[in-house]
Amino acid sequence: MKHCLKFTILFSACVLGLGVSAGLAENQISPEIQTIRDRYQAQLIASPDDYRNNPLLQKVYEQELKRFLEKSVQQARKFDYPDAGKIIVSDHKVFKETALSQEDVELMDSNKVAPLFSQMYILAAAYQIPGTPASPNPFYHSKEILDLYVKELDYLYGRGLTEHAWFSGMSFGGGTRLAEKTGWKLPKGAGDFSILSQRMGGYVKSAFLMRNELESLGLAPKYLGVIRNFASESAGFGGLFSATFELCPKEVVAAAGGLPSESDRYRLNSDQIRNFYDLFMPYFLMETDQARLRKLSDILDKTVRKSIAVAPGVEDVFKLDGTVFHHASAYYSSYAPYAMETCAALLNLFRGTRFCPERSLEVVKNAIETYRIVSQKYSVPLGLRGRLIHGNATQGVVRAMAYVGEFDQQVAARFLEFSDPNRMDALYVGKRGNKIQSLGIFNSVNAILHSGAKPAEPPQGFFAKPFAASAFYRQDRWLASIKGFSRYFWDYEGPLNKHQNVFGQNVSYGLLQIFSHGNPVNDIDSGYDLGHGWDWYHAPGTTASHYPIVKRTLVEAQEKRKKMGDREGDGSGDLDFDPDSVQHTYNSRTFVGGCSLGDAGVFALDLEAVPFTSPTDLAARKTWFCAGGLIVAVGTDIKGGTQADETQTTLFQTKLSSPDSPTQIDGERLTGLMDDRRFGPGAQVRLTDSAENSYLVLRSTSPLVVTRSMQHSMDEDYQATQGEYASAFLNHGIKPVDDSYQYVVIPHDPGAERLKALAGDVDSYCRVVQSKGVHVVEFPREKTTGYAFYELVETPDRELVKTVSTNAVVMARDEGAGRVALAVCVPDLGFEKAGQATAEKGKKDDAGEDDADGPGELKGSWPREYEVDVCLRGAWKVGEHNGPDSPSIFSGKGQTHVRLKCKGGFSERVDLVKN
Numbered sequence: 001m002k003h004c005l006k007f008t009i010l011f012s013a014c015v016l017g018l019g020v021s022a023g024l025a026e027n028q029i030s031p032e033i034q035t036i037r038d039r040y041q042a043q044l045i046a047s048p049d050d051y052r053n054n055p056l057l058q059k060v061y062e063q064e065l066k067r068f069l070e071k072s073v074q075q076a077r078k079f080d081y082p083d084a085g086k087i088i089v090s091d092h093k094v095f096k097e098t099a100l101s102q103e104d105v106e107l108m109d110s111n112k113v114a115p116l117f118s119q120m121y122i123l124a125a126a127y128q129i130p131g132t133p134a135s136p137n138p139f140y141h142s143k144e145i146l147d148l149y150v151k152e153l154d155y156l157y158g159r160g161l162t163e164h165a166w167f168s169g170m171s172f173g174g175g176t177r178l179a180e181k182t183g184w185k186l187p188k189g190a191g192d193f194s195i196l197s198q199r200m201g202g203y204v205k206s207a208f209l210m211r212n213e214l215e216s217l218g219l220a221p222k223y224l225g226v227i228r229n230f231a232s233e234s235a236g237f238g239g240l241f242s243a244t245f246e247l248c249p250k251e252v253v254a255a256a257g258g259l260p261s262e263s264d265r266y267r268l269n270s271d272q273i274r275n276f277y278d279l280f281m282p283y284f285l286m287e288t289d290q291a292r293l294r295k296l297s298d299i300l301d302k303t304v305r306k307s308i309a310v311a312p313g314v315e316d317v318f319k320l321d322g323t324v325f326h327h328a329s330a331y332y333s334s335y336a337p338y339a340m341e342t343c344a345a346l347l348n349l350f351r352g353t354r355f356c357p358e359r360s361l362e363v364v365k366n367a368i369e370t371y372r373i374v375s376q377k378y379s380v381p382l383g384l385r386g387r388l389i390h391g392n393a394t395q396g397v398v399r400a401m402a403y404v405g406e407f408d409q410q411v412a413a414r415f416l417e418f419s420d421p422n423r424m425d426a427l428y429v430g431k432r433g434n435k436i437q438s439l440g441i442f443n444s445v446n447a448i449l450h451s452g453a454k455p456a457e458p459p460q461g462f463f464a465k466p467f468a469a470s471a472f473y474r475q476d477r478w479l480a481s482i483k484g485f486s487r488y489f490w491d492y493e494g495p496l497n498k499h500q501n502v503f504g505q506n507v508s509y510g511l512l513q514i515f516s517h518g519n520p521v522n523d524i525d526s527g528y529d530l531g532h533g534w535d536w537y538h539a540p541g542t543t544a545s546h547y548p549i550v551k552r553t554l555v556e557a558q559e560k561r562k563k564m565g566d567r568e569g570d571g572s573g574d575l576d577f578d579p580d581s582v583q584h585t586y587n588s589r590t591f592v593g594g595c596s597l598g599d600a601g602v603f604a605l606d607l608e609a610v611p612f613t614s615p616t617d618l619a620a621r622k623t624w625f626c627a628g629g630l631i632v633a634v635g636t637d638i639k640g641g642t643q644a645d646e647t648q649t650t651l652f653q654t655k656l657s658s659p660d661s662p663t664q665i666d667g668e669r670l671t672g673l674m675d676d677r678r679f680g681p682g683a684q685v686r687l688t689d690s691a692e693n694s695y696l697v698l699r700s701t702s703p704l705v706v707t708r709s710m711q712h713s714m715d716e717d718y719q720a721t722q723g724e725y726a727s728a729f730l731n732h733g734i735k736p737v738d739d740s741y742q743y744v745v746i747p748h749d750p751g752a753e754r755l756k757a758l759a760g761d762v763d764s765y766c767r768v769v770q771s772k773g774v775h776v777v778e779f780p781r782e783k784t785t786g787y788a789f790y791e792l793v794e795t796p797d798r799e800l801v802k803t804v805s806t807n808a809v810v811m812a813r814d815e816g817a818g819r820v821a822l823a824v825c826v827p828d829l830g831f832e833k834a835g836q837a838t839a840e841k842g843k844k845d846d847a848g849e850d851d852a853d854g855p856g857e858l859k860g861s862w863p864r865e866y867e868v869d870v871c872l873r874g875a876w877k878v879g880e881h882n883g884p885d886s887p888s889i890f891s892g893k894g895q896t897h898v899r900l901k902c903k904g905g906f907s908e909r910v911d912l913v914k915n
Contacts, residue, residue: 592606670726789804820913
């Protein structure tokens with residue numbers, strides 16, 4: 001079965017390559033490259049005609065951009081050129097916990113030059129933008145602006161931004177450290193811009209915009225030499241060595257530890273693909289030497305085909321299921337959306353050329369649609385935000401939709417459904433030193449608005465994303481997301497020394513986050529206010545140790561971890577984890593994933609906790625069954641934990657907009673604070689939180705605690721915060737032995753009407769049939785049953801599915817007239833080159849950071865294919881409308897064996913009829 005989305009390509013077939021045509025003069029370029037050059041400039045600042053003809057661009061210029069340019073020019077006029085002639089050396093990071101030496105202070109001072117790169121780009125834009133007929137730009141082709149721009153170029157040249165400067169990228173190794181290792185030294189007068197390399201897009205793009213002016217002043221060869229050095233004399237455009245290694249001299253190759261491996265060549269990560277657009281592309285479009293241009297064209301072609309493609313294992317960027325990776329995980333707070341935007345912008349540039357392969361377009365479109373599935377408009381679930389838990393990069397996705405939607409009707413329809421007209425004016429604003437990201441984006445938007453496309457429908461149903469270790473259940477306006485982790489995908493990213501997501505240790509222990517309120521729907525209005533009193537260790541849905549919220553430093557955490565014994569805490573001192581790697585931790589379990597049957601599904605998490613600052617042996621089996629707008633949560637085999645922290649399963653933690661914001665317990669409306677209620681094991685309790693989500697506790701071996709209170713917490717900088725919250729959790733206590741729970745969640749239940757109906761007749765809505773070895777839940781009204789086979793055991797005689805040959809998640813739906821729809825998923829991706837991930841010690845780069853790219857054996861792996869034998873009770877045969885890849889099926893002795901091939905954590909569906 002095919003699992004990547006299939007798309008119709010709406011632009012013309014690829015034309016001949018962009019090599020130099022016969023007869024071209026030395027400084028001429030081919031018509032195709034000229035077309036891409038014109039498109040690139042139009043993406044950056046738009047064309048003069050656009051300011052006359054595009055109403056969106058006119059509005060943005062007249063209402064915002066003109067004032068912004070005026071303010072920026074005023075700042076440029078006041079710039080006093082500090083430390084003129086002082087060579088910039090910026091070759092390692094300075095963290096918040098670092099005790100600053102005089103060298104650190106000087107490095108931080110050097111870093112202050114970074115805003116100048118953005119200022120140069122704005123000066124170039126101010127010089128090139130004509131303005132609108134109603135409001136001309138006073139700086140257009142102004143000699144003053146040109147003089148200011150050249151003066152800043154010369155200033156930076158004097159500070160070491162020369163033909164011999166070093167631009168290694170943050171993890172490659174700065175010139176100072178390289179000198180210590182190899183004896184190589186920067187040439188006299190050359191600076192080290194390693195840490196600034198991801199902020200230099202403004203510098204290079206400004207030179208591209210001002211290329212004709214530099215040519216007329218006789219400065220083009222000098223500054224083209226500076227920019228050429230990014231690729232050919234240093235480590236390759238701020239870390240793009242894997243793409244530009246052929247241009248680098250032997251000293252650079254030696255510094256990199258040799259040439260990239262065959263599998264790594266031309267493959268860029270999420271950071272690097274952005275540098276490729278900001279740094280490589282303008283250089284490629286400025287280069288006039290024909291031999292170099294041929295080599296750059298080859299690099300461009302290979303890099304697009306290798307990087308805008310499905311990557312193996314846990315490597316950046318695009319995965320089989322449409323998720324987008326950075327740091328070996330789905331990363332939607334920043335990196336993934338901006339990588340999607342960059343790839344979309346590149347394909348927009350290359351449409352109709354050999355640089356836009358159909359496969360690459362399909363990959364980007366799949367990523368765009370997947371983002372819409374996993375996000376709720378302008379919010380993404382906390383478990384997909386990495387360390388940037390307050391990050392919001394949705395504008396990057398909107399731009400990606402616009403770039404592709406300009407020439408693809410399917411994406412145009414998604415743009416019209418997803419984008420917010422009230423936020424359209426801000427589409428030109430960028431990040432990472434690019435304050436003007438793209439003015440040409442308004443041409444793409446304008447083309448979509450006049451394309452005749454109609455808005456797509458929002459995604460509905462159950463979606464499992466195996467490479468995100470997550471599932472997403474959507475109905476109407478709400479989204480419920482569930483997050484796990486495994487041997488293949490880490491738990492959380494939260495570098496203590498950066499003060500980012502420092503309390504995120506439990507976020508992958510079954511986080512169930514419901515987005516249902518706000519316009520557009522968002523996390524704050526849905527009750528998740530992380531900056532005000534949030535109890536980080538009461539993440540909804542999780543079964544985890546409830547740690548104290550206290551200030552921790554990286555050094556202190558590492559020291560505590562070094563003093564631990566093994567997981568059992570027996571004092572053996574045999575560590576099975578890296579004590580220095582506080583984040584990016586894996587466990588030994590592989591049964592994490594979900595099975596979808598369209599509008600219903602199951603997500604299973606075989607949970608094994610990992611040590612944080614004390615030993616733990618916490619484990620649990622957690623499953624969520626979704627159908628008919630209900631989520632049935634089943635947890636069994638809950639045991640272990642730390643010696644000092646209670647193990648708790650959190651049902652909800654929602655912010656109260658005020659003390660009068662109501663919640664309900666068993667129909668009683670509650671307001672005010674200082675409310676603390678406890679219910680003994682076995683109690684059936686009805687609850688509704690302040691975001692109008694309802695809960696019915698069916699069964700629990702542990703007491704239920706429900707509170708309304710003023711919570712006191714900390715933010716990521718360890719500053720005290722507080723907020724009013726309603727919370728409910730099952731308290732399993734210290735080191736539980738065999739706890740379990742069953743509860744139902746009803747997302748978005750105004751007035752608790754559905755809760756009342758459910759509580760009055762539970763069995764007609766949902767039934768937990770089995771919870772030992774295999775979790776089985778029936779939804780009678782939907783005639784749907786879900787199975788999570790943690791063990792290879794038989795189900796009760798009443799069930800259609802009897803056994804499976806491999807640990808799997810299964811869905812079955814009675815469609816009437818003797819027909820059944822069956823879906824099967826093997827959650828274990830079984831990466832073929834993967835070893836025991838927990839045995840892989842976390843590496844460190846030269847800056848002392850954890851190796852963020854995952855265990856080495858996971859990087860180049862592809863999922864294993866499993867043959868699964870599903871034994872059904874009764875005699876069945878394959879339905880007529882199955883495809884050519886129908887499974888094998890054998891009947892006899894009152895049962896039927898269906899054999900399917902499962903791979904990549906995807907659901908395989910087969911339709912059966914009674915035989």
